[in-house]
Amino acid sequence: MSLNPCELEIDLFCRGMRVPDHVSLAGARGVSRTRAGLGSGLELVIPVGSRLKEEIWINVPVAERFATVSPYRLDGGPADGYRLIDERTGTEYPVRLPPEPPWYERLTSRDVPMNRIGVMQGTALGIYINRVCAFWDYRPPLNCRFCTTGQNVGANEASDKALSDVIETCWAAREESGTTFVHLNGGFQGSRGIEFALPYVTAIKERVGMLVGVQLAPERDFTRYDALIAAGVDHLSFCLEFMDPDWFARMCPGKARVHGQQLFLDAIAYCSARMPRGAVSGEIIAGLEPYDRTLEAIDRIVSLGAFPTVCIFRPTVGSDLEDWPSPGYEEMRKVMAHAYDACRRRWIPIGAAPNIETSLVVNPDDAAMLVERTAGFYCYEAFRAVARVVARPLFHHRLQPRVSPPGH
Ligand code: SF4
Structure with missing residues (x-):
């Protein structure tokens, strides 16, 4: 049984996601541990495409212990696109990894990235x-x-x-x-x-x-x-x-x-x-x-x-x-x-x-x-x-x- 995009969002917050070593994250936003630590996951976009909204953005837990045993596994790559696989059911969900903003590495006039x-x-x-x-x-x-x-x-x-x-x-x-x-x-x-x-x-x-x-x-x-x-x-x-x-x-x-x-x-x-x-x-x-x-x-x-x-x-x-x-x-x-x-x-x-x-x-x-x-x-x-x-x-x-x- 597949989940709707919001259900998937909730389940990902609860279970996290595994990113196998062979899956390239080239160009994606890096995992960034800032503020209270909630940004410690991988930024991901779930398409919705309904009248309710276009897409859902989620910072998926990947570093925490519970995420290492998650049934969700990221698959695919930057060239062909990504999908999430729920290994409990074999269901696949197309997802997108938003690119790192071009200005991230740029310096301010005080030389701060x-x-x-x-x-x-x-x-x-x-x-x-x-x-x-x-x-x-x-x-x-x-x-x-x-x-x-x-x-x-x-x-x-x-x-x-x-x-x-x-x-x-x-x-x-x-x-x-x-x-x-x-x-x-x-x-x-x-x-x-x-x-x-x-x-x-x-x-x-x-x-x-x-x-x-x-x-x-x-x-x-x-x-x-x-x-x-x-x-x-x-x-x-x-x-x-x-x-x-x-x-x-x-x-x-x-x-x-x-x-x-x-x-x-x-x-x-x-x-x-x-x-x-x-x-x-x-x-x-x-x-x-x-x-x-x-x-x-x-x-x-x-x-x-x-x-x-x-x-x-x-x-x-x-x-x-x-x-x-x-x-x-x-x-x-x-x-x-x-x-x-x-x-x-x-x-x-x-x-x-x-x-x-x-x-x-x-x-x-x-x-x-x-x-x-x-x-x-x-x-x-x-x-x-x-x-x-x-x-x-x-x-x-x-x-x-x-x-x-x-x-x-
Ligand atoms: S969550 Fe609590 S400890 Fe952390 S920044 Fe906010 S007020 Fe401070």
């Missing part, structure tokens, strides 16, 4: 703008147990991201890869406050003209978000991670001690009330806390007017949880279907922004392929189609640099 500034995660550009998440500075460290940011920033990417490096990398991604969205992330900003993100947001909006998302720890003084919103930030996201207080405290000791779950929820509510619908998200990890609590987290996030971003737990190499099992497919499928349904019930216009297919999570609109075709489904899909058309001029406007760059 651009792939040490930003990394493509699907069609989106990810840039870690913090020095290193402040939870790693505590002794003993208070880092989240599933995270490897403290090992990667400085080693696999530049720890100091100058504004000019960020602008030049964004510009290259926009011009040469057609990237529309840059995600600025940084874990816990410590005492420096979220204001340090403001010059990046302002400069990208003025000089590059991309959609800009910011993901940092929640501030206690919510008015600090007003300046980011006034600067034109397009997306704010908050990593709540877990709904169950015990799992939250156990897995995120720093967040539990410094912030507390309620602050994440309050920050989501504050920003959702001040930004366009669908511009704020709450990020959670599925596959660790009890399944019911994950569904509750999804419902809570959408009740605040935000959309859920659900990461399937990946026991990344080098993290405290590297020996933990990856989650089971059946539960993860139900979680993703629930995320789509929760957005449908609240009329959240998921998937309205142009060309944003992140590879680290199952995008909520991917999960349209998982649910029953009810009248509610068709009404919501019609609403999403209208939202995409209505939002097009707005996004076109937001994708223009406010100040013309030199030579343009």
Whole structure:
């Protein structure tokens, strides 16, 4: 029995994939261990070609222990194309390996390779703008147990991201890869406050003209978000991670001690009330806390007017949880279907922004392929189609640099 593209995406997140030595990855994006470690897999594209969407982008786990015993095996090559073989059933799935962007190896004007500034995660550009998440500075460290940011920033990417490096990398991604969205992330900003993100947001909006998302720890003084919103930030996201207080405290000791779950929820509510619908998200990890609590987290996030971003737990190499099992497919499928349904019930216009297919999570609109075709489904899909058309001029406007760059 073959899986539909979203089911395959979920199963790949849960089981990973083997890449035999004879399969050439020439020209493909390299495995890049950056930020929390979720990019430690191979970027791959699953064609969909339906009215729901063209394709699904996924960063498939290949380095983790569970991936070495995966039933999925990559076959083929750059000349004839690739396919995934499910050795349980013999089913073959055609897939594509996106090429490494031409600008990755280029240097910024400060002689920093651009792939040490930003990394493509699907069609989106990810840039870690913090020095290193402040939870790693505590002794003993208070880092989240599933995270490897403290090992990667400085080693696999530049720890100091100058504004000019960020602008030049964004510009290259926009011009040469057609990237529309840059995600600025940084874990816990410590005492420096979220204001340090403001010059990046302002400069990208003025000089590059991309959609800009910011993901940092929640501030206690919510008015600090007003300046980011006034600067034109397009997306704010908050990593709540877990709904169950015990799992939250156990897995995120720093967040539990410094912030507390309620602050994440309050920050989501504050920003959702001040930004366009669908511009704020709450990020959670599925596959660790009890399944019911994950569904509750999804419902809570959408009740605040935000959309859920659900990461399937990946026991990344080098993290405290590297020996933990990856989650089971059946539960993860139900979680993703629930995320789509929760957005449908609240009329959240998921998937309205142009060309944003992140590879680290199952995008909520991917999960349209998982649910029953009810009248509610068709009404919501019609609403999403209208939202995409209505939002097009707005996004076109937001994708223009406010100040013309030199030579343009
Ligand atoms: S907040 Fe947690 S997950 Fe995020 S970078 Fe810091 S330690 Fe990692």
